[in-house]
Amino acid sequence: MTATGIGAAVKRVEDFRFLTGRGNYTDDIDRPGQAYAWILRSPHAHAQIMKIDTAKAAAAPGVIAVFTGKDLQADGIGGLPCGWQVNNKDDSPMAEPAHPALATDKVRHVGDQVAVVIAESKDEARVAAELIAVDYTPLPAVLDMNAAIAGGALVHEDAPDNTCYDWHIGDAAAVDDAFKQAAHVAQIDIVNNRLVPNAIEPRAAIGDFDTATGEYTLYTTSQNPHVIRLLMGAFVLNIPEHKLRVIAPDVGGGFGSKIYHYAEEAIVTWAAGKLRRPVKWTAERSESFMTDCHGRDHATHAEMAMDKNGKFLALRVATKANMGAYLSTFAPCVPTYLYATLLAGVYTTPQIYCEVRAVFTNTVPVDAYRGAGRPEASYLLERLVDRAARETGLSQVEIRERNFIAADAFPYQTPVALEYDSGDYGATLDQALTAIAYDKFEARKKKSAKTGKRRGIGFSTYIEACGIAPSAVVGSLGARAGLFESAEVRVHPTGSVTVFTGSHSHGQGHETTFAQLISDTLGVPFEGIDIVHGDTGRIAYGMGTYGSRSLAVGGEAIMRATNRIVDKARKIAAHMLEASEEDIEFKDGTFTVSGTDKALSFGEVALSAYVPHNFPHETLEPGLNETAFYDPANFTYPGGCHICEVEIDPDTGEIEIADFVAVDDVGRVVNPMIVEGQVHGGVAQGIGQALLEGCVYDGTGQLLTGSYMDYTMPRADNLPAFKVSTNTTLCAHNSLGVKGCGEVGAIGSPPAVINAIVDALWDDGVRDISMPATPEKIWQAIQAGQRAAAAE
C-alpha cells in the first residue's frame, strides 16, 4: 500500500476549501442581474383553489413577475415525473396521479407550491407573496394511512381508496404451509417513524438563460445533476439536453433528500427563460421541513414461524407505506424493491411473503432517506428476531447463529429475489461481541441496578443491498432509468490527470477516494489528480450518488476507464521502447520491457501521447483519454453487527447510550478514515430515528414538527463516541471488491437501540417501545408495565 493508494487513510482533498470558507454551495453563487423567487405555499393540507388574485402582488415594490400554475399550463409545462413504476398484485400499473410544479386546482399538503413571486430582492418577493389572495375551499385532510384506505376524502380522484399500489412478493401458499408446521410463532407490529432528512444546507436553485446560445443553466443542490437534466428537460420543460446544463456544485449533505427533481428547479429555470434574467431561490429551513421529501413512514405486521429449535421456517409481512401527497421521483421502489427484497436478512428463512400497500395522504411526499427501505426491513426483522429469541428462550446470540447463512454458502439465493455474493455473519457477530465485552455485560447490568438504573443490550445483525444497481434487474422491476455509472479519465500531456465522474460528492469525499484509485493504479502523484463531478456540461453522463453506489458503481467505472488508459499507454510505451506490447510491464508508474532495464515513466508516455511525431497512425491514435460506462452485475451486500448498550433512569425515562459497537462488512476499504466517518454519521442518524426524531402532523394536517424547535435533531450531547470497525469479505463481482458504506450505519443501528431498551425494561414488564423512544414513552411504558404486574 502506498501513502495515497487503496487502503490509506489519506486526508481529504476537499477539506482546505471547506475549512477556509471557500466552498462553493449553490446559495453562494450569484449570477449577474439575478432576481429572487419566493414560493407561496399552501397553508392547508387539502383544499380546492377557487381563485388566485395576483394583482396586488404584481404591483408591489420590486416585483418583476408573479406566476401561477395556469401560467405554467399555458406554456405547456408538464408535471414532475416519477421514475419508477410498481405494479399491483394483478400486474396492473400503480396509480400515478399528476404532480404539477405549481398547483392548479387543488393543494394536497401544507407547503404545496401555489404561486411564485419574482422580485429584485428576496425580501420584496416575500412581502409581495403575502399580497396574493388565494381563495381556498378547505377539504377534509387524510393523514392516517388506515383512515386513507378506509374511504373518505381522496387525495387524488384517480387513486381510488387513496391506494397507489397493492404489491406483493414471495410464495404466499408456501408460507401458509410453513406456518402450519411451526412450533413457535413470533409476531410484531411495527411503525417505522417518519423522518425529515435535514441536510444542513437547505435546498437552493438558480435558473439562468443565455440569450446568445439559447442555453439554460440550472445550479441546484442535487445528488444527481444528469438525472435532473433528463427529468426536467425531457418531461417538464421540454428543453433538449444539449441546451440544458445542470450544475450541482458543493452540496451540503443530501441523505437522499436531494436526489429528486423538485418543482423549484423547474420553476426557476422556466422563469429565467421567460424573464431573460437569472432567478434564484433558496429554501428557508421551515420550507425544507414542508417540502424536502420525508423518509420511512411504514406500518407493518409481521410473523415468523419457527421449528422447535428456533430455526426460521417462514416470514409473513404486511406493510402499509405512506407515499405522502404525490409520488416523488423514486418513491414507489422504496417500500418494495428496496425493502421487501431484504427481508431474508442474514438468515436462511426458506419462505417469505410480503405484501405492501402504498397509500396517498395529505402529507409531504415520502421518498428515499439514508438507507431507503433497507432500514425499514432491518428494523422489522431484527425486532422480530429479538422477539423470536424471547419466544423460544434462546439467547439473542444463539438464535442468530442458528439461522445465519453460513460463510461457505455463497452465492446464496434468497426467496425474495436477491442473490448474496459474500459475507461472514458469524465472524462479524463474534467481533462485535468482543468489542462490547459481552461476557461482562451482566456485571455492568448489576452495577447499574445498584444506582437504580436499568441497563440493557440490543443486537442487530443486518444486511443491505446497495451499489445500485444492475440496469437489467431494476428495469425488470419497473425502473424507468438505467443505473450504471460513467467515468472519463483524461491524462494531460504532462502526466497530471483529470477524472470526470457521474457520481456526486456531497460529503462523501470522492475527490479523495477516487484520486486514491487513480494514484494506486497509475502511480501518478496524488497532487496531480483532480476529480470533477456535478456538472452536466463537463461530464459525459452520470446517474449520481445514492444507495451507497458511488464507489461500487462509479469507482468501478473509474477503474475501467483507468485500465483502458493503462492499455493505451502500454501500446504507446511498446512503440516508444520498440518492444512488443506483451513484453511491457507496468508497475508503480513505470513501464518496463520485461527482462531489460529499458523503462519509461508514465509522464513520458503521457507526453508522447500528445506529441505523437512518430506514431504509426494507422494503428496507434494520439491522446490519452478514456471513457467507461459500468453497469454492475449484481447489487452489493454490506452487512454487519451493531450492538447497543443503554442505561435508563426509570424516574424520568431518560436514556443514555452507554456503549455502541458497529462492526460492518463494507467490502474492501479504500480510505478507512472516510469509511469510519460514513459509519459514524449513519449510526447517528439511526440513533436519531430510534430516540429523537419523528415527524408529527396534527389532525388537520399541520406539521407540528416544522422547525428545530420541535423536531429533535441529534446533537453532540445526545450521542456517545462510537466503537467502529470492519470485518471484510470482498464483493465477488467488482474488481475493487467494494460493497458500500454510506448507509450501513442508518440501517443497522435503530433495531439495536430499541432492542436494548426493551431488554433493559423487560423485567419492568415492557415488551415493546415505538420510535422515537422518548423519555416520556419510556416512563409511560414502565408505569404501564408496573401497573400490569401489580394487577396480576
Added chain:
Amino acid sequence: MSYAVSMTVNGKSVSGDVEGRTLLVQFLREHLRMTGTHVGCDTSQCGACVVHVNGTSVKSCTMLAVQAEGADVTTIEGLANGDELHPMQAAFREHHGLQCGFCTPGMVMSAIDLVNENPDPTETEIREWLEGNLCRCTGYHNIVKSIEAGAKAMRGG
C-alpha cells in the same frame, strides 16, 4: 430605511448601507460577498452562521448588521494565514471532522471560542458546548476528536 454601517471584518475596515432588518450574516454574505458563513436554519439553532464578534462567538443570523456597528468581526475566512491553517482548522482536517462542509465554518468558529474560554475541555464539555451547532454528517464523533486535538494545538502542546 437605510443605515450606514462600518466594522472591522477579519482585520479589514468595511462599510456599507444596510436596512434595519439586514442581518449580520446577510451583510457578510450578500454585501461583502464573504460566503464562508452559512445559513442552515431560521430559528437560531443550527449554528452554521457562527462568527466571532468582539472576540466571542455569536450567531450572525440572530444579530442585525446595524448592531455590529464598530465591532470587530472574525469569520471563517479570517482564520488561516495564507495557506497555513489555524490549529483548529488543521485539527478538523487531520481528524476528519467534516464531511459536506456546510456546518463546518460555524463549528470551527464555535470550537475556537470554546477553547478561548476553556483551554482544556473534556469530551463532555465539548459535547455540551456544541449544543448550538448541528451537524448531520459526522455523528459528531470526529468533530469532538478534532476539537480535543485543536485545543491541544492551541495550548501549544
Added chain:
Amino acid sequence: MYDFNYHRVGSTDEAAEKLKAAEDATLVAGGMTLIPTLKQRLASPSDVVDLSGVSDLVGITVDGSSVTIGAMTTHGAVTGSSDVRGAIPALADLAGEIGDAQVRHRGTIGGSVANNDPAADYPAACIGLGATIVTTAREIAADDFFTGLFDTALDEGEIITAIRFPKPKRAAYMKFPNPASRYALVGVFVAETNDGVRVAVTGAGDDGVFRVAEMESALAKNFAPDAIADITVPDGGLNSDIHASAEYRAHLITVMAKRAVAAAG
C-alpha cells in the same frame, strides 16, 4: 422579515422617548427572541430600539444580602461571574443552562424576564428567590411581575433596569429540557430563603411560571427530597404538547424538585 426603523440609544430615557415617538416600537435587548420572531414575520414593529448601547444597564453588584444584575447583562456574564457563583451558585448554574453558548453571549437577563416565555429559565429564579424587578419607574416583586404567558406587569414605556436577587440560605435549579428546543420542559427552582422556602416551576404551567405551595410548606418543615416525594402537582393546569403530556410534566415536577432539594444540600 419586514423592515423597521432602528435606533441605538445611550440611555433608558432616550429609549423611552423613542418608544413613545414611534408608531409601534419594540425594545431589543439581546435579540435572542425578538430577532427569530421578526424573521418568522410573527411581529412587524415600526421601530426597534436597541438597548445594547446603554452601558449602565450592564453589570453585577453583590452586597451582603443580595445580587443585583443589570438588565443588559448577558447569560454568559452571569454564569461566568465568580461573584454570582459565590453568592448564589444556583443562579450561575441556571444562567449556564440557558440556550447554547452563542445565545448566552447575546441574550440578557432583562430581555428574558421582560419576555416571560413560559419555558424560560430566569422566571423560575426570580420567583424561586423572591427577586425584585427594578424598572425605570419602580420596583416590582417577582411574585407580582409575571402575569401570564408572555405577559408582565410592565407598563407601556417602562423598562427593566436590573433584577435584584436576595441571597438564599440554599438553592438549586433542576431543568429537564425539551429535547428539540432545549427550553425547559420542566424546570424547578427550589430555595430556602430568609422568608421561607420557595419552589418555582417553569416550562410546565399553561399560564407560565408558578409556585408549589404544598411543596414549600412540606420543605419548610423538612428540607429533604423525601418530604416532597408524594406531592404531585395536579396536571389540570399543565401544558400538554407533542413533547410531554401534562401527566408526565406533573411527574417531572416532583422528580426535578426532589433533585433540586438534594442538590441544594
